Amino acid sequence: MNFEFSEDQKLLADQVRKFLDDNCASSHVREVLEGERVYHEDLWAGIKELGILGTAIPEQYGGSGAGYLELCVVAEELGRAVAPIPFGASIYLAAEAILLAGSEQQKSTYLPQLASGETIGTLAVSERAGEVSPRTIALTAKDNQLTGVKMPVQYGTIADLAVVAAKTSAGDDARSISLFLVDLSAVKRDVVDSIDPTQNMARLTFEDAAAEPLGGAGEGWDILQKVYDRAAVLFAFEQIGGAQKALETATEYAKERYAFGRPIGSFQGIKHMIANMYVDLELARSNCYYGAWALGTDAAELPEAAATARVSATTAYQHCARNNIQVHGGMGFTWEFDCHLHYRRSNLLALNIGAKSEWENKLVDRLEARNAA
Amino acid sequence: MDFEDTKQEAAFRAEAREWISANAPSYLEEHLEKSVFATVNTGPYDQMEESKKWRKTKYDAGWTCLSWPKDHGGRGASPIEGVIWRQEEGVYGALNGPFGIGEGMCGPTVAAFASDEHKQALLPKLASGEEIWCQLFSEPAGGSDLAGLRTKAEKDGDEWVINGQKIWTSGAHYSDWGLLITRTDPSVPKHKGLTMFFLRMDSPGVEIRPIKQVNGQSGFNEVFFTDVRIPDAQRLGEVGDGWKVSLVTLMNERLSIGGGMPTGFPEVFEFVRTLDGADGPAIKDGAVRTKLAEWHCKANGLKYTAARLTTALSKGQTPGPEASIGKLVAGNMMQEIAAHALDLQGLSGALLDPEQAEMAARFQAMLLRSPATRIEGGSDEILRNIIAERVLGLPPDVRVDKDVPFNEIPRGSA
């Protein structure tokens, strides 16, 4: 047994962290937060050059083929830096969907574009409030043309390519859903405001938009679940990266800020709050490592491990981000301090591929299935 | 990152498995499987006798105190081999109870501070279970504030004379030896005037009185010392260095109790699958599912945190206070799980007889024992202080008594 990342993987983390320290400081994140940019193109250009978009994309499709453990390590650093770029949408979601379900021709066409960052991809599923199910998908496909609305779509106004879930047969069962690849240049796109302005969000209106099927007809829902499981592990690493940073920020502030003649970190109310953040984060980290192992080895345990990592990391990031503000007092509630960057991101990531309550349900389903077997 | 046994680990596992299947007391298996939390079921067989027998059988074949060096009665095994052994020992591990404090805490302290002669004389017998050890640290006035202890040791020639009282001493009533921390100098600040000894529990002047616990059992005791004499040769560390010695004990305590703590999760999961609630199986209830997901995340997180610690140990790193989270999380989980499991049973949840209560009353046993887990070996609050101060580097509590001579520190009335 060896339950730790390798020295090479840690080296990769260091390298990405250094790069992000220089290119994704909070001043950069704030350029997007404050609407100067829709996303950070310069950072994206740097990431392209660094060659980490294709970390888990096989060499034959233009990636480096390093692997999923390496991609997890990268994700943790992106989360730590609250990176305002479509890395997750393009790589964990769109590229994974194409890797899982694409034809040979689709893979050779699109994956190299996504791996190089020339093309930005996203996934468009949600249409309205409530847990997404085949019943809530109304956008239809007819003769490979899509009509309907997707809202909200992550990075919808800047993505070039979307994987879209559409209704292809009557009824509300899983088999009524198929996936399509759509070139978004001809699709109407409107920005929508969200709780985390550092991540672009859009409403996409499809009117007979040309699309090509991704995967077999009626297989869309099942593919989606697989994509979500894989993405859950990767986003969970972003979440623990963010949680770690929030914990460190809170700890530092508690050492430096004085009240009643002593550092606030010497008050047990603060000290124990921070200790609890640490505990939640350590549990989440261990669950994420297990998820990484399952993703990296494509283990039969992946669905359970992914849901565990997702629920645990969501809890930890929300907890750490929320209490980071509390530790900072009034300063924590200012626009000027960075606490809200994590508060926003933690609450967006808690929803982006299905809400925590959905994942809790999935997790228990999967535990039941394992115990029944 | 992998969970595969290396070739060497696989060979170790195979050897352990083969030996266990040939030598374990299989006649106890069906009873041990019925053990409920904190109570070992050996059916008609005497628990202590069976525990000692299994211990001795293992010792003779080199399967106790695995991580200790061979000349101390161990096997010189790696941390991962220790984990593998525990997996393979399975249900028979329940018989290790009486030896845990000796193996996990007293033994490592003796190994670190005793003379070679004492090590040779004491450690193999500790490993074999022939002699049982207890930890005489806590006192009425010094639990969390261990350094506030008052039991006096005064030098008299080559001996020390002990007077005072210990409390909450687990297993004192069946122990042969005790690891004893005393105050040898009350005129200096509290951490500086302490000295550590070991003594035989049948020394003249030692009186042991059992304490009845919340759950009706008597696992721990009061221990009184009246003019008890201990040879100076049974001192561990220098006079006045008792605090330093105790830190070695406590660090080992955290490692030994943090790792494989039960959480109650597998039991409650099994329970809600089978319990017929108002609308079918309890597991279909939304509120139950939310809790199950949360508990699973914690239990799984603890399991793989232990795996990370084992990996760190096997790479020669010494995991420090990080190990504190095991007991902190598990203790709270057990208490919460017990209360939820009773809640789902309605008034029947109040039943305590294993013949009548659901799941042989394991949740009721858990309800009544779990408060102790949050106190023993460092309370929740102390563990949070440790995490905050030693892992995260937050400033220490204001300690009004730190630099004050011990005999001038204010005392409360409780």
Ligand SMILES: Cc1cc2nc3c(=O)[nH]c(=O)nc-3n(C[C@H](O)[C@H](O)[C@H](O)COP(=O)(O)OP(=O)(O)OC[C@H]3O[C@@H](n4cnc5c(N)ncnc54)[C@H](O)[C@@H]3O)c2cc1C
């Ligand atoms: C089942 C069981 C077995 C035990 N076995 C042994 C044994 O074998 N040998 C042995 O030596 N001891 C043993 N103990 C004793 C145990 O170590 C102490 O009970 C424990 O350290 C707490 O000390 P206390 O009981 O004096 O409580 P106190 O220290 O009086 O604590 C009371 C409350 O105050 C809180 N508190 C105290 N100090 C602080 C602080 N600085 N900050 C915040 N909160 C604080 C505590 O968390 C607790 O909630 C055992 C205890 C139990 C329950």
